Amino acid sequence: MSRETLAAFLGAHSVPTFVHRPGIVRAQILRFLVAGGISASVDYGLLYFLTALVGVHYWISSAIGFLVGSALNYTLSRRFVYRPGRYSQRVEGVMFFVITAAGLVLNQGVMWVGTGVLGVNYMATKGGALVIVTSWNFYSKKYLVFLT
Numbered sequence: 001m002s003r004e005t006l007a008a009f010l011g012a013h014s015v016p017t018f019v020h021r022p023g024i025v026r027a028q029i030l031r032f033l034v035a036g037g038i039s040a041s042v043d044y045g046l047l048y049f050l051t052a053l054v055g056v057h058y059w060i061s062s063a064i065g066f067l068v069g070s071a072l073n074y075t076l077s078r079r080f081v082y083r084p085g086r087y088s089q090r091v092e093g094v095m096f097f098v099i100t101a102a103g104l105v106l107n108q109g110v111m112w113v114g115t116g117v118l119g120v121n122y123m124a125t126k127g128g129a130l131v132i133v134t135s136w137n138f139y140s141k142k143y144l145v146f147l148t
Contacts, residue, residue, distance in 0.1 A: 028081060028082070028142075029138070031080050031081045032077070032081045032138055034080075035073060035076035035077055035080055035081050036073065036134055036137075036138075038072065038076065039069040039070070039072045039073035039076065040069060040130055040134075042065070042068055042069045042072055043065040043066055043068070043069030043070075043126075043130075044065065044123070044126060045065070046061065046064055046065035046068055046069070047061045047062050047065040047122070047123070047126060048123065049061075050064060050065070051122065058111065058115060058122040059108065059111060059112065059115075059116070062107065062108065062111045062122070062126065062129075063104065063107075063108060066103070066104055066107050066108075066133075067100075067104065070100045070103070070104075073137070074093070074096050074100075077096075077141060077146070078092075078146075081146075082141065082142065082145070082146030083146060085146075086145065086146060087145075092145055092146070095144060095145045096141065096145050099136075099137070099140045099141060099144065099145065100137075102136070102140075103133045103136055103137055106129070106132055106133050106136060107129045107132075107133050110125060110128055110129035110132060110133075111125055111126065111129055114128060114129070
């Protein structure tokens with residue numbers, strides 16, 4: 001399918017170059033998953049450590065783990081996953097924070113419903129939250145914050 005045909009189909013004036021380079025997108029997704037895996041490990045580790053070993057309520061531990069993991073994810077994303085430069089680093093950081101805040105709301109909502117309402121183990125609920133928030137994070141940061 002030509003760029004023009006695809007653009008017409010999507011109702012767009014043009015189609016981003018990455019649409020025609022699936023290998024580049026796959027590599028970027030792989031880097032995102034590695035960075036996300038490291039960040040998620042920190043998130044999960046803090047959730048477990050603070051809740052099981054220190055006695056902090058799971059909802060607070062989940063927020064702390066999420067925020068620390070997100071800060072690490074910003075650094076890794078900026079260096080290894082996306083190309084910075086769409087905006088100044090200050091604007092980029094603010095946008096990243098706003099998207100992360102929305103992700104935190106999603107995370108905490110899933111944690112509350114899964115564990116608080118349904119009674120599912122907090123570590124299992126975190127797995128569901130991770131899937132939802134990871135999807136949100138990848139696409140919102142790819143298309144709104146960083147250069148693709």
